[in-house]
Amino acid sequence: MRYDRHTTPLPLVMMYRGRFAPSPTGSLHFGSLVAALGSWLFARAAGGAWIVRMEDLDREREVAGAAADILATLAAFGLDSDEPVIQQSHRSDLYATALDRLAAASHAYRCWCSRSDLEPFGGIHPRACVAHETSRPPAWRVRVHGETIGFDDAIQGAQTQHLGREVGDFVVWRADAGCAYQLAVVVDDAAQGITDVVRGADLLDSTPRQILLQRLLGLSQPTYAHLPLALGEDRRKLSKHEAALPVEATDPLPALRAALRFLGQPVSDARHHAALLSHAVCEFDARRIPRVSIAPTPFAALRKETC
Structure with a gap:
């Protein structure tokens, strides 16, 4: 069943509410783009809301200007939050x-x-x-x-x-x-009415702890979906500390196409990111997403892809 939130009012409890919650420790890299796009696709395919939350509690690792840079990059890729972005440091x-x-x-x-x-x-x-x-x-x-x-x-x-x-x-x-x-994260997911948490598989191990806290605090338990991780050539998770990996905000198509392929989704030949994303939502099938973390196309090659 599809739900158009602009024309078909339903009780809030029935509306899909997803989120992307990056930490401002560096620029948006390909692994983070996969998590953002994956959570965005789940939300849009369900006709629901997609919310960005800035998880900035670790002030020692925070990079000045990174939060604004991440939000600007997401916007350049057509991934805008449906609600004002909140910062954990204010809560x-x-x-x-x-x-x-x-x-x-x-x-x-x-x-x-x-x-x-x-x-x-x-x-x-x-x-x-x-x-x-x-x-x-x-x-x-x-x-x-x-x-x-x-x-x-x-x-x-x-x-x-x-x-x-x-x-x-x-x-x-x-x-x-x-x-x-x-x-x-448990407090914020409940406060924002998050129904579905889509994030990287590196947080799979944290989920039982969060479920326990939800039970102890009498909070609703969201549905969880953990995406495969994008790995580097050394088979380690792509890190924000690897300077060669930030995605190119001025040229979003190559990285978006690579992220869709990584998630097992069909990729159109659209020459604008809005059309590419629209096609991706229409064709989205979560069953195509692989479970296993893999190494994506080397990012240097993505920048050379002809759009």
């Missing part, structure tokens, strides 16, 4: 309220354990803290018991994770008084 009060709820229900506790304290345990926090209280500020961890969290991923299939054995009690508020990713 600390919301995250603190969620932490207070977890602590009040004894789901979260203060912890002074450092990474070196946890090394003998494989980095997994044991049932009890192994560090004594020190003068440094504590982090906050969520209690994990014997939960096995399962969910059906729209691309990767059935997933299960035993949180106690594989993760342990995990940090939701850092010792430097900053909200951790797992809590922030």
